[in-house]
Amino acid sequence: xxxxxxxxxxxxxxxxxxxxxxxxxxxxxxxxxxxLPRARQEGTVTVYAFTSRIARVETAFEEAYPGIxxxxxxxxxxxxxxxxxxxxxxxxxxxxxxxxSDAPVVYTELLGPGLVLPYVPPRVVPxxxxxxxxxxxAQRLSTKVLMxxxxxxxxxxxxxxxxxxxxxxxxxxxxxVDPLQRGDYLDLMTxxxxxxxxxxxxxxxxxxxxxxxxxxxxxxxxxxIVDLFANDLILVSxxxxxxxxxxxxxxxxxxxxxxxxxxxxxxxxxxxALQVANTVEPSNGIIFPxxxxxxxxxxxxxxxxxxxxxxxxxxxxxxxxGFAPFYVAGDYATRSDVVSHPDAVPLDEFxxxxxxxxxxxxxxxxxxxxxxxxQ
Amino acid sequence: xxxTTLARGLRLDGVTVLKLSVLALVGVLIAAPLLRIVxxxxxxxxxxxxxxxxxxxxxRNLLWLPLINTLILGVVxxxxxxxxxxxxxxxxxxxxxxxxxxxGLMATLPFMIPSFATALAWGSLFRNSRVGGQSGFLEGxxxxxxxxxxxxMVPTLIVLIAHYYSLAFTVIAAALAxxxxxxxxAAEIAGAKRSxxxxxxVLPVALPAVVAGASLTFAGAVSNFxxxxxxxxxxxxxxxxxxxxxxxxxxxxxxxxVIAILLIVISALFLWAGNAVVSGRRSYATITGKGGRAKxxxxxxxxxxxFVVAALICLLTTVVPVVILIASSLxxxxxxLLSNWTLHYWIGASDPSIAQGQPGIFSNPFILSGTSMTLxxxxxxxxxxxxxxxxxxxxxxxxxxxxxxxxxxQLSFLPxxxxxxxFGAAYIALFGAPxxxxxxxxxTFPLLVLAGTxxxxxxxxxxxxxxxxxxxxDLDESARMTGASFPRRLAAITVPLASRGLAAGxxxxxxxxxxxxxxxxxxxxxxTPLLSVLAYRYASEGFGQFANAITVVILVISIVATLLxxxxxxxxxxxxxx
Numbered sequence: 001x002x003x004x005x006x007x008x009x010x011x012x013x014x015x016x017x018x019x020x021x022x023x024x025x026x027x028x029x030x031x032x033x034x035x036l037p038r039a040r041q042e043g044t045v046t047v048y049a050f051t052s053r054i055a056r057v058e059t060a061f062e063e064a065y066p067g068i069x070x071x072x073x074x075x076x077x078x079x080x081x082x083x084x085x086x087x088x089x090x091x092x093x094x095x096x097x098x099x100x101s102d103a104p105v106v107y108t109e110l111l112g113p114g115l116v117l118p119y120v121p122p123r124v125v126p127x128x129x130x131x132x133x134x135x136x137x138a139q140r141l142s143t144k145v146l147m148x149x150x151x152x153x154x155x156x157x158x159x160x161x162x163x164x165x166x167x168x169x170x171x172x173x174x175x176x177v178d179p180l181q182r183g184d185y186l187d188l189m190t191x192x193x194x195x196x197x198x199x200x201x202x203x204x205x206x207x208x209x210x211x212x213x214x215x216x217x218x219x220x221x222x223x224x225i226v227d228l229f230a231n232d233l234i235l236v237s238x239x240x241x242x243x244x245x246x247x248x249x250x251x252x253x254x255x256x257x258x259x260x261x262x263x264x265x266x267x268x269x270x271x272x273a274l275q276v277a278n279t280v281e282p283s284n285g286i287i288f289p290x291x292x293x294x295x296x297x298x299x300x301x302x303x304x305x306x307x308x309x310x311x312x313x314x315x316x317x318x319x320x321x322g323f324a325p326f327y328v329a330g331d332y333a334t335r336s337d338v339v340s341h342p343d344a345v346p347l348d349e350f351x352x353x354x355x356x357x358x359x360x361x362x363x364x365x366x367x368x369x370x371x372x373x374x375q
Numbered sequence: 376x377x378x379t380t381l382a383r384g385l386r387l388d389g390v391t392v393l394k395l396s397v398l399a400l401v402g403v404l405i406a407a408p409l410l411r412i413v414x415x416x417x418x419x420x421x422x423x424x425x426x427x428x429x430x431x432x433x434x435r436n437l438l439w440l441p442l443i444n445t446l447i448l449g450v451v452x453x454x455x456x457x458x459x460x461x462x463x464x465x466x467x468x469x470x471x472x473x474x475x476x477x478x479g480l481m482a483t484l485p486f487m488i489p490s491f492a493t494a495l496a497w498g499s500l501f502r503n504s505r506v507g508g509q510s511g512f513l514e515g516x517x518x519x520x521x522x523x524x525x526x527x528m529v530p531t532l533i534v535l536i537a538h539y540y541s542l543a544f545t546v547i548a549a550a551l552a553x554x555x556x557x558x559x560x561a562a563e564i565a566g567a568k569r570s571x572x573x574x575x576x577v578l579p580v581a582l583p584a585v586v587a588g589a590s591l592t593f594a595g596a597v598s599n600f601x602x603x604x605x606x607x608x609x610x611x612x613x614x615x616x617x618x619x620x621x622x623x624x625x626x627x628x629x630x631x632x633v634i635a636i637l638l639i640v641i642s643a644l645f646l647w648a649g650n651a652v653v654s655g656r657r658s659y660a661t662i663t664g665k666g667g668r669a670k671x672x673x674x675x676x677x678x679x680x681x682f683v684v685a686a687l688i689c690l691l692t693t694v695v696p697v698v699i700l701i702a703s704s705l706x707x708x709x710x711x712l713l714s715n716w717t718l719h720y721w722i723g724a725s726d727p728s729i730a731q732g733q734p735g736i737f738s739n740p741f742i743l744s745g746t747s748m749t750l751x752x753x754x755x756x757x758x759x760x761x762x763x764x765x766x767x768x769x770x771x772x773x774x775x776x777x778x779x780x781x782x783x784x785q786l787s788f789l790p791x792x793x794x795x796x797x798f799g800a801a802y803i804a805l806f807g808a809p810x811x812x813x814x815x816x817x818x819t820f821p822l823l824v825l826a827g828t829x830x831x832x833x834x835x836x837x838x839x840x841x842x843x844x845x846x847x848x849d850l851d852e853s854a855r856m857t858g859a860s861f862p863r864r865l866a867a868i869t870v871p872l873a874s875r876g877l878a879a880g881x882x883x884x885x886x887x888x889x890x891x892x893x894x895x896x897x898x899x900x901x902x903t904p905l906l907s908v909l910a911y912r913y914a915s916e917g918f919g920q921f922a923n924a925i926t927v928v929i930l931v932i933s934i935v936a937t938l939l940x941x942x943x944x945x946x947x948x949x950x951x952x953x
Contacts, residue, residue: 048901052733073901082626083900089808090815094902109626178608180621216432235611240917245504375436375611 024294027301028119032309036065038302044069045303048084049099050077050290053325060321061310068303077102078183081109084295088115093297096304099311101142101290102183104190104361111135116293121309124335132334138289139311141332143261144188145285145352149246149254150275157277159256162199163206166227174228175245175257178235179371184288188258190360190367191286191353193221198282205281222370229374239263247272258285261330261344276330278345287352289334313338394779397770400763401786404829408801409639409793412632415804421629428633437630438637441613445597445638448531448614449645452596453589455536460543460588461581463685468551469577471671472682479548480941481689486541487937488696489890489907491601492926493534495914496696498605499703499712499923501525512699512712526610534602537692539595543588550584551577569672590649594642598794600893605914615641616796616893623800623897632804635797643792697930704924720920736924745904746928752820752905753888756827757881763828764835765842765877772843791833795893802826803897818900830894831884838880842873879943886933886940 027035039045047054047070054072061070075083077100087094098116100106110116120128120137132138148157159165165174179185192199196219203211203220211220234255236242242259249271256277264274277284292311298304312335313319318327319338327333329344340346416424428437460482466472467479485493502511503520514520523529554577562572578585600616608617615638622631674681705716717723723735736742767787774780790798802825806816816822850872854864870877892907899908906929914922 055733075901078625082624085626086803086807086817087900090817091809092815092818094818094900180625234609236609238916244917369433372436373433375613 024117024301027305029122030302030305031122032306035302035306035309039065039300039306040067042300042303043067044071045096045300045307046070046094047072047097047099047307048075048080048095049073050075050080050101051099054099056325057311057322060324061307064310064321065306068306070307076182077105078181081105081183084110084115088113088296093295093299095295096298096300097307097311098293098295099139099290100293101288102187103136103289103291103355103357104187104364105183106291106293107135107357108361111293115296117296119292119294119305119308121305121312123309124312127335127337129334129336132289136289136291136293137308137312138334139292140290140326140334141287141347141354142184142290143285143287143330143352144184144258145261145287146256146277146280147243147246147259147261147264147274148256148277149249149251149273151249151273152251152254157275157279159277160279161202161206161281162224162283163203163227165256166224166231168231170231170256172232172234173253173255174231175234175236175242175255176259177239177242178237180368180375181237182239184286185258186364186368186371187288187355187360188286189225189371190364191355192224193219193363193367194356194359195282195353196221199224202282222367225367225370226374229371235375243272243274244270247274249273262326262328264330265328276345278349278351280351283351283353285352286355287332287350288355288357390774391779394770394774394777394783397767398779398783398786401767401783401832404763404825405786405789405832408798408805408829409789411805412635412797412801416629416632416636418629421632424629424633428630428637436613437618438615438634441615441618441634442637442641444528444603444607444612445614445616445641447528448535448599448603449593449597451532452535452539453593455532456540456543456592457547457585457589459536459540459688460545460592461547461585463540463544463688464548464551466681466685468548469554469672470674470678470681472674472678472685474682474686478685478689481693482544482548483541483941484934484937485538485692486545487886487890487933488538488693489601489892489926489929489933490534490538490599491605491892491907491911491914492700492890492930493538493692493696494530494602494605495910495919495923495926496699496703497530497534498914499699499919501530515708515711522610527607527612530606531602531612534606535596535599537696538599538602539592540692542591542595543585546588546591547581547584550581554580586649586652590646593645593649594791594794597642597645598638598796598893600796600896601911604911616794619796619800620896623803628800628804631800635794635800638797639793642794646792697927700923700927700930704920704927706920720924733918733921736921736928741904742906742909742925745906745909748820748904749889749906749929750932752823752827753885755820755824756831756888757885759824759828760831760835760884761838761877761881764832764837764880765839767832767836768839768843771836772840787836788833790830793830795830795891796897798830799826799894799897802829818902820903823895823898823903823905826894826898827888827891830891831887834887835880835884838876838883842876842880843869875943879940882936882940882943886936889929889936890933 045068049072052074054074058070058072062068080098080100081102084095084098098110106116111118116136118134118136120133125133128138146157146159146162148159159170164170177185179189200211200220211223213219213223214226217223217226234245236245239259242257243263243266245255246257246259247267247270248254259274261276264276266272267274292308294301294304294308310322313323313333314321315337317339318324319333319335323333323338327338327341329341332340332347415421427433463478463482467475467482472478498511500512501520501524503514503522503525504510511520511525558576559572562576567575597614598616600620603612603614604617604620607614615634619631619634619638622628622634699712702712704720705718706712707715707717719735721735722737724738733739767783771780771784775784802822803817806822806825809815816825850868851864854868859867890907892911895905896908896911899905906925910922910925910929913919913925
């Protein structure tokens with residue numbers, strides 16, 4: 001099965017030769033111990049990662065495997081996709097490991113044309129659900145959900161229904177990253193449209209009447225996006241700006257917004273009071289996989305697999321040094337043997353919508369155009 | 376007789392070959408990338424982008440609103456720059472205001488401070504809590520800063536005027552310095568009023584320069600990326616430059632290229648219009664013979680107040696932003712700029728509790744490699760551009776007739792009309808994929824060098840022309856009559872005599888590349904880190920101190936190089952002479 005996948009990918013890409021594919025398949029079957037000497041020989045491994053936490057992985061990796069230099073670039077998923085496509089059309093092999101969210105685009109634009117290849121370290125195969133192994137390895141689940149300032153609102157979320165965000169109470173006080181700059185925020189917008197029925201029900205629950213659609217607007221999800229933008233939604237360019245806006249302590253009337261639940265981990269260091277709103281109709285946002293893949297023409301194929309193996313963590317309860325930066329409240333490990341973080345809402349009580357990458361990919365561009373027309 | 380004709384014929388052939396190769400050079404560097412983006416948007420699956428951008432449901436936000444913002448920026452910045460630059464030029468050149476030399480020097484400096492530095496400095500002072508995070512110094516003092524002063528059009532206008540007015544100053548001051556004081560004195564003796572002298576003599580002479588200053592600053596403002604990106608996006612103000620960047624970044628290249636083409640057309644249209652006005656008035660420019668020392672207007676009682684105004688403008692646009700940048704690269708919080716200074720952002724090791732564990736810039740290998748990459752790029756482009764510019768200028772000066780020379784001339788000045796960000800987009804389009812036997816240049820140093828060389832070609836040709844005109848003629852003729860060959864004449868006469876001018880020109884090219892963001896922001900890849908893009912990325916990710924620290928590094932290098940260039944070419948700034 002796996003080998004055939006590689007052949008298909010190689011054929012589609014028109015660049016990789018079957019010989020390489022065979023070599024890839026051999027590497028795929030190796031344990032970390034078997035990969036190590038080859039990785040040492042390769043000397044370096046280049047990682048594109050969508051999180052700044054990769055810097056800590058780099059330190060831990062180089063400590064665990066001295067002699068292999070990890071070169072990590074922190075780039076947004078959107079930027080990674082553009083770069084990987086540009087590098088591929090330029091015939092440049094630069095990156096080894098792709099650590100990325102934006103699954104809907106990754107599946108269609110990177111995995112489809114064979115720019116990245118799937119790899120699941122053999123030792124974690126039994127620990128993952130099928131959906132976490134195919135089409136690409138999911139390392140953890142990440143979120144874009146409604147967060148508020150718990151210092152200003154000690155009794156829980158000030159918002160209990162998403163439609164409240166469109167009311168005058170929250171004019172100019174809802175903040176998020178520009179969905180046209182960050183794919184996971186576009187996925188969030190897309191999910192509102194995919195969940196149009198739930199959004200319509202929530203509208204009735206909030207206002208006691210069915211939603212009225214503007215001209216050219218197809219459903220309650222789209223209408224919610226329109227109304228949200230009309231309410232002077234604030235767009236910024238990075239999640240840290242969102243976190244600081246919502247979270248900084250000592251604010252009388254802090255804004256509310258969509259960001260990563262896991263950024264709550266920085267509350268102490270940064271002086272924030274971020275907390276997730278988990279009692280919101282119909283949901284508080286999305287939960288989606290962060291995936292790991294090997295670049296199709298990875299210049300360091302063994303080191304690439306070793307790095308992915310490392311990022312999947314060890315057998316301890318918390319995943320060990322490779323997973324340590326991600327063992328935080330708000331990130332959910334895919335490995336079934338990593339116990340969930342004590343400070344977090346357990347995954348089965350967490351109300352965020354899990355995204356459906358295929359369905360999202362279908363209407364994503366349309367939703368992007370809608371957002372563009374609202375800006 | 377026959378021999379002469381033959382020799383003449385051969386020489387002409389040689390000239391044609393030379394012209395053709397120079398044409399090929401500018402063709403590949405300048406015309407090909409631009410043609411490529413036009414062709415890309417005409418491809419069957421991309422041509423729909425034209426209607427989407429110009430007429431569809433999305434056109435309002437894709438094109439028209441950004442276009443309106445862009446035009447407002449262009450027009451207001453041009454007016455502001457001509458007013459401020461013209462005022463300072465008049466003070467320095469024509470009046471007896473004290474400290475003229477110092478004002479004259481300081482008024483040329485803001486253009487050497489990158490516009491994103493000024494924008495960052497504005498943020499450090501005026502940022503309010505709209506986007507959360509750190510608020511600025513003034514809000515830290517307890518002042519409430521309204522949104523319109525923190526973000527959007529007003530701060531972008533102020534920052535751009537503060538950046539570009541020195542361009543208008545330089546052009547207008549040079550023109551005013553050519554006003555014939557004999558004419559002014561004659562008019563005074565004949566009893567003309569000051570206003571009549573101003574409108575009858577001074578303004579006509581300065582008009583071409585005023586128009587040139589206005590069109591140059593217009594072109595600069597409409598293509599500027601950094602200021603609207605840093606100050607405009609938080610209130611969703613888009614210009615064509617920021618829209619273009621966003622579209623390319625998310626992979627909507629066809630739409631992006633359409634915007635790029637339209638941006639080039641607009642920029643070209645205005646520069647062409649300005650040029651038309653100037654050439655129509657060219658007759659005035661013949662009054663240039665300068666009769667002795669200019670007699671200066673006596674400002675009388677206004678001398679003090681006008682000096683204070685000029686000094687304030689200069690201080691606010693040079694010293695103040697630099698001081699703010701330095702302070703905010705040291706202060707953990709921009710709302711308390713002067714407290715708790717630390718060198719962490721400069722030399723500190725990674726500390727998870729500060730800025731997500733970002734190490735200080737001098738402890739960050741990525742930034743160190745960015746620094747050497749930037750310096751190498753500046754030095755390489757300075758050399759390639761100067762050589763290419765000299766070559767083009769030589770061909771134009773010596774064999775400037777005929778359609779070939781005309782084409783070379785037009786092409787080599789074309790980049791003036793092309794905003795840097797559009798140029799970057801065109802370069803990615805052309806050199807992003809392999810061309811025949813040539814490998815793709817995406818993410819390589821040579822791509823940056825090529826783009827930089829093409830982008831600064833007009834400037835280098837201008838320098839080359841001035842230099843060649845300075846030394847051509849009699850010396851070259853005499854040497855030729857004594858039988859010296861062309862290479863020998865070049866090596867023994869032109870290059871030694873021109874070396875100061877060439878070196879100064881090369882230094883300015885170096886500075887322009889060092890501080891450029893708009894050209895390289897799209898060409899940036901992790902394998903070719905450049906300081907200006909690193910600073911921009913830090914700033915947009917909310918790590919202001921690191922952005923400011925990197926900017927200070929760029930500033931120091933730029934200012935040193937600029938002062939060096941000024942020393943080398945004091946002659947070209949006649950208004951500085953007393």
